Amino acid sequence: PWRLGARLARAVCAVASHRRHGDDPRPAMPSELPPNPATVLAEIRTFVAQWFRDGREDGLEADTPLVTSGIVDSAGVVEVVEFLERRYGVQLGDGDISLRNCNSLRGLSELVLRRQ
Numbered sequence: 001p002w003r004l005g006a007r008l009a010r011a012v013c014a015v016a017s018h019r020r021h022g023d024d025p026r027p028a029m030p031s032e033l034p035p036n037p038a039t040v041l042a043e044i045r046t047f048v049a050q051w052f053r054d055g056r057e058d059g060l061e062a063d064t065p066l067v068t069s070g071i072v073d074s075a076g077v078v079e080v081v082e083f084l085e086r087r088y089g090v091q092l093g094d095g096d097i098s099l100r101n102c103n104s105l106r107g108l109s110e111l112v113l114r115r116q
Contacts, residue, residue: 040088041109047083048105052076062106067099077102084108090115 035043041062049057052071066072072080080102081092090112101111 035088037109037113040112041105043087044105044108048072048080051079060105063104065103066105067103080108084112088112088116
């Protein structure tokens with residue numbers, strides 16, 4: 001039993017020493033909890049409405065076609081992707097940019113949630 005206590009004491013001292021020298025070895029904790037799916041979808045809806053529909057959210061449902069209906073064009077997809085990367089801290093690659101992922105608010109929100 002005393003050995004476990006000694007190991008724990010050494011670990012606490014090591015962490016304290018690292019903190020004093022500014023090189024804390026522990027990974028940074030995220031500042032926020034991951035957003036829930038409804039919140040992600042709502043935030044993407046608001047972004048799309050503001051950038052592409054003069055702020056109008058009416059008619060923008062989770063499965064409303066965005067690209068195939070002309071609401072968002074190919075340059076707009078780039079804007080949406082940049083928003084997602086900035087807002088949620090995700091990295092999206094070329095394979096993520098598909099009609100399946102980008103043609104609806106649901107597809108975009110599910111993409112964000114998969115990448116977090």
